[in-house]
Amino acid sequence: MKKSGKKDLALIVNNGPSYIAAAVFTRNKVCAAPVTLTKQNVSNGTIRAVIINSGNANACTGSTGLENAQAQADLTADALSISSEDIAVCSTGIIGEQLPMDTLAAGIPTVVHALDASADAGMNAAEAIMTTDTVAKTTFVSEPNFVVGGIGKGVGMMAPSLATMLCILATDAEITPDMAREALRNGSAQTFNTLDIDGTTSTNDTVILLANGSSGYRPTQAEINAAVLKACEDIACQLQADAEGVTKRVSITVTGAANDAEALVAARVVGRDNLFKCAMFGSDPNWGRTLAAVGMADAAMDPDNLSVVFNGHAVCTHSTPTADAKDVDLSGPDIAVSIDLGTGKTGTATVRTTDLSHQYVEINSAYHT
């Protein structure tokens, strides 16, 4: 499917004994055919295999696209001798072209035949789902009694939700579908949902957690939550570090908001502001643009009592600059920005983003349909 001849098809199979699964998806109203199909198939809490192609997103492809996603599931189910209702399908790549079904029909039996549980298998799968990613993303969380492993991809159109973010996690813990859903909801909320590279939300984003219970260990909700959160956190950091055109990794923490939800709204507005992001590219502690951005947020704030801190250095207090505001050094690759909304309340949230660089513009203007 990829003209480059690189790997473009990954298959993840749960060998049981149980086949628990949960998933979260893009919130975009324009969602891709594989998202529609996978939503339906995971609704009963069970998935036995995930087939993922890169190079073609099967998005904006109408009823033919839905038929093709179903055929992709059917081909996979046939080759594995399981029900096609137990298949999750993920696609990432170009929008608006039909899947090359002949190529897929030939490729699916090939990947089924090549299935293995070797140490290289995860990395091979992670490479097969890359698009403009420059590095493969994998994670492995080892708890005393169980493990969580996973692969991810995504470099742009993340809010969290295009160039498509995909993440498949697997655990040998013995958990119920409700526990899987809660662990994934909790983990995504604190990681993928607060990663905002360009404010753009994909048509295809999917995060899936598979659990086969093979460890025989039944973790508490808190235990599985913690392990899944670690895995999500690890993949999310790798997505941020490989974001399109990134030269700075920027974390924006808002405090002093009326509540956590408003803090998140305010952090997101700043994280999406192009002038702020250009300032970060220029290593410029531009608290003026920071205040101008946060002032547009639909969140309670005291306009005369806003504070801004860059990398632990206060640059603005009571909405006016500190004496040494210009002395902070932002030349390194990581920038931490803290903004206090001055309401006296304790609402807080953190969003991770990147700078807006020449390379971002180059990648996204040269990459033609």
Added chain:
Amino acid sequence: MKKSGKKDLALIVNNGPSYIAAAVFTRNKVCAAPVTLTKQNVSNGTIRAVIINSGNANACTGSTGLENAQAQADLTADALSISSEDIAVCSTGIIGEQLPMDTLAAGIPTVVHALDASADAGMNAAEAIMTTDTVAKTTFVSEPNFVVGGIGKGVGMMAPSLATMLCILATDAEITPDMAREALRNGSAQTFNTLDIDGTTSTNDTVILLANGSSGYRPTQAEINAAVLKACEDIACQLQADAEGVTKRVSITVTGAANDAEALVAARVVGRDNLFKCAMFGSDPNWGRTLAAVGMADAAMDPDNLSVVFNGHAVCTHSTPTADAKDVDLSGPDIAVSIDLGTGKTGTATVRTTDLSHQYVEINSAYHT
């Protein structure tokens, strides 16, 4: 005030016989001292003079900033022998530094002394309010019985509302304060409020209409609305054409929305989408990114019945690509995008924006605080 030594102070005086005025301001919660002062002074429907400095925005300057804005008004009022409550103050430039009051105290009598009604005066004023603008913006609308003239500036942070958009219009029509407010509200709504260069909203944006009645002609509301709209339209087009880093002027029209308000929301979401804007820079008819962007809008739509037209060429119908979708030529400087949300209703709106270019990033990362 400007280190370059270029003009940085403009004064516009209404010589009467009447001193009617209306104004609209930034919606940013973090608004500059001159905005706070001018809001208060224009509230009675009367303004006799507008003093405008460039080079310093007097924003995020605390109580000292407010005192300085008041002193700026007082100095102007004293030099003109009028009340300081009849003065509007506008500032544009760097955020977070106090106004150089000694420089202003020397400059205000100088501009008062230099006041003239020559043909060059408007252009001189337009030049004095420029920051990163590359050309001065003026307008002149001649109706049979009255005229509307004006100056404007603004190249970024427009949504419509930083690098600050300012516009001062003046008419010799004889109108009431309510008529002035209605004409300015109507004109701004259709022009400055639908101009969205980078989704960023200034701390200083101000649009003022002055009316002195010297023509002796009393236009109907419709007449004054039409003339003010033409003047706003002319200035808005000049702002779009001189926007930071612009290589493409892009208009986005949404049709088939449930109502006009939702159409505007959808058009704005597309106009602010970085991936869409990068595609425009690349002359790429990327309807996939267009749909992905519109799908995030808080507006009713039929995800299976979306249509996209670039420069009159249908590229997507029923959410799937047309056969010749790739044949449309977007190499020219103007791109018109139409998106139908497929609801069957007639809500419509147009937003004007620009592409996201290397030059935009350069201007906004190199311009340090």
